[in-house]
Amino acid sequence: MAKILDRLMLFIYSLSIGVICIVAILLLSGAIPYDLTSAQEQALFLGGIIAASILLLLSLRFFYLSIRRERATTNSIDQRTEYGDIQISVETIENLCLKAASRVRGVRDLKSRIKVSQAGLDIAIRAVVDGEESIPGLTTEVQKQVHDFVEETTGIPVSGVSVYIANVVQAPSFKSRVE
Template sequence: MKVWERLISLLAGIILVVLAVTLTLLAFGQAGPTILEELVRINDNPINLWALEVAIIALILAVFLIQMALRMRREEKTVIYQTQFGEIRITVSAIENLALRACKKVRGVRDAHVGVRADKLTGLDVYIEVTASPDMAIPQIKAEIESKVSDYIFETVGMHVNAVKVLVTKIAAETRTRVE
């Protein structure tokens, strides 16, 4: 369910709760004379049972809508790859972990964050943000990350990587050792 659908469902649930509480108060005669009470009365005959039934239905719908809006069901994206032996399914987060593992083996990489975009048409693209060591050449680190990540994913999963895009976001501060 999309975010805007959740918001609409939550808002409808809250409105239905308010309606249910108001109608329940009217059914038991706890609310003063209001416009809503005048709508509930027909020909000066109170129809408290009708108001109570509508309140119960509104409350049930409200609970259902709020529960549906707050339910967090996150489906993990999977990549399906056809081989001669059959179909391989692997989650995007598993590919991200493999790419991160390969990236951290590169000398000069201090920290990395990996994102993977998998599409049936374009294939597999890996995006990596890296914090590099100050004493290493960035073009060398970039080339090594691209080759190692691409090779490691191909060796492990068997999928070809279309592109590995590396963005160096920071240069790490030098760590100085203290001798006491």
């Protein structure tokens, strides 16, 4: 709704500025008769013509932006098979990465980011670990799980999985109470 309102306001603004600029150019250029008496007024009117021309060009650009249709771009990875085309959204692959990484014990608060390259998918995983396991062992396990799961599930080659450990959280310790 806000986008439609913004486009409507941009349309009205560009149309009104365009009309004002055309009238100003016609007045200042002499197409509509007007008496100029001094050289200073002529210089002022020349500056006015230039300013009105620039505003007219901006108005035309804004008018074009307000009426053009936006192309809906969905970030997806397209594959062609013998049966037809397949499109997998980047969001889907990010969710698959999170699912695979969450299977590793000791990893929490996962976030993923996907970059598509010629070599395949570059996957970046951000995680918080509990500190009970070896961090190099955890990251290697996360890399292996994500790499294998995404390649197996989507059929898209994964060129690399990088893991960023953002923090270590301590597991809550419970004191047993003996009576």
